[in-house]
Amino acid sequence: MKITDIRATPVTVPLEAPLRHANGCHWGRFVRTIVEVDTDEGLTGLGEMGGGGESAVAAFNGLKSYLVGRDPARIEEMRFLIANPTASLYNNRTQLLAALEFACLDLLGQKWGASVSDLLGGRLRDCVPFASYLFFRYPNPKDGAGEVRTPEQLIANALELKRKYGFTSHKLKGGVFAPEYELDCYGALAAALPGDRFRFDPNAVWSAEQAIWFGRQIEGIRNDYLEDPVYGLHGMRRVREKLRTPLATNTVVVNFEQLAANVLDAAVDVILLDTTFWGGLRQCVKAAGVCETFQLGVAVHSSGELGIQLATMLHLGAAIPNLSFAADAHYHHLTDDVIEGGKLQYKDGAIEVPKGPGLGVQLDREKLCEYHEMFLRLGNYPYDQDPLRPGWTPVLPNDRWADPSDGRIPEIPF
Ligand SMILES: [Mg+2]
DSSP: OOEEEEEEEEEEEEBSSOEEETTEEEOSEEEEEEEEEEETTSOEEEEEEOOSSOOOHHHHHTTHHHHTTSOTTOHHHHHHHHHOTTGGGTOOOHHHHHHHHHHHHHHHHHHHTOBHHHHTTOOSOSEEEBOEEEEEEOOOTTTSOOOBOSHHHHHHHHHHHHHHHOOOEEEEEOOSSOHHHHHHHHHHHHHHSTTOEEEEEOTTOSOHHHHHHHHHHTTTSOEEEEEOSSSSHHHHHHHHHHOSSOEEESSSOOSHHHHHHHHHSOOOSEEEEOTTTTTSHHHHHHHHHHHHHTTOEEEEOOSOOOHHHHHHHHHHHHHOTTBOSOBOOSGGGBSOOSBTTSSOOEETTEEEOOOSSBTSOOBOHHHHHHHHHHHHHHOOOOTTSOTTSTTOOOOSSOOOOOOTTOOOOOOOOO
16 A cells, blocks of 8 residues: 555634633634545545644645655654654654554554554453543633633533533643632532542643642542643652652653653653654553553543544553543533544543544544634634733743633634
8 A cells, every 4th residue: 555645634623612721722712634644545544633723734745745655554664754853853743743643543444444443452441431621711702601710610610511421530721820729629629529530730830839739738639640730850750759649741751761761760650641742652552561561650641632633542542451540632622523423422421432444433524624614714823822811921830820800701713
């Protein structure tokens, strides 16, 4: 089989409401680039890439001359072809590699009649459990609904998600307001959902001292882990020395060099594997093997996803033995998807791993067209800017918190 073309299409899919985070905001929508890899055997493999609210079409078009004519089965060779570690000093293409790896695995699965999780060693579970991913949210500019700013709104949102989807783990994305206010929110959330499990992620914006203070306040909560309280392996190590709650990261252990450093001198207990950040599913499976050997915890990270990327997360979650925690997904914040049959469904807090060959999902051409037109209409958005705090530049550690009494609605085109 030979690759004959690579087609990339940017799409914009609306979110229920803008999602606030430590560095800015998802402005009421996700921009994703859908990748189709065509072959001379008539099969097409699917990939997907996100990014900071921007289209990646130009980057994929630039890789056509590397990949057309090549065998999609040579995935390991592709890693060195487009993401050689020393050449990456100039061209960091890890995320592009990931999207192309998804498409190649999808192609091979289709050709061989095997699902991607079969290619990764076979599935150990048919459903992957997910945590509710709770964000502070601006109101939807269209109808003013969906705001999450107060503890009461947060609890109402969590209870609704639990009722609709069956979540028993809950992640709160913080780093937006001062840690004292977010501690009140997190404590209220845990008190409102007795028996459930919780995790908190301020996106590394605290000082080590703030992180140690916060971590000690939450020791009575059934925490899965405290995620990226500070930036850097050394900072995480300082915090970890003072806390009993496990620390997790999707920020400072995202490659094998960092994983080795963390094994040699532990700074993090739980490695959150992201099929995009690590450069593909196979890299994540390899990393999970290292974590299994050294008894580090593993979970599946979400960097934002539509159904294609979600399928990669499901196949990864199905194939790794040491999935210690529920996976994260932004998916329930989305209003729609570009795959056939609409959004994949949660049942009892879990999503079934697609059964068909390859990734097991197909593109809905009408939806692809509809959301491509939405991209053309709305354009990119700056993921690391806040629509209601123009000019705000978060520093590390941050001391420029948002005001929890500010209930304005951002004027964002929808
Ligand atoms: Mg995180």
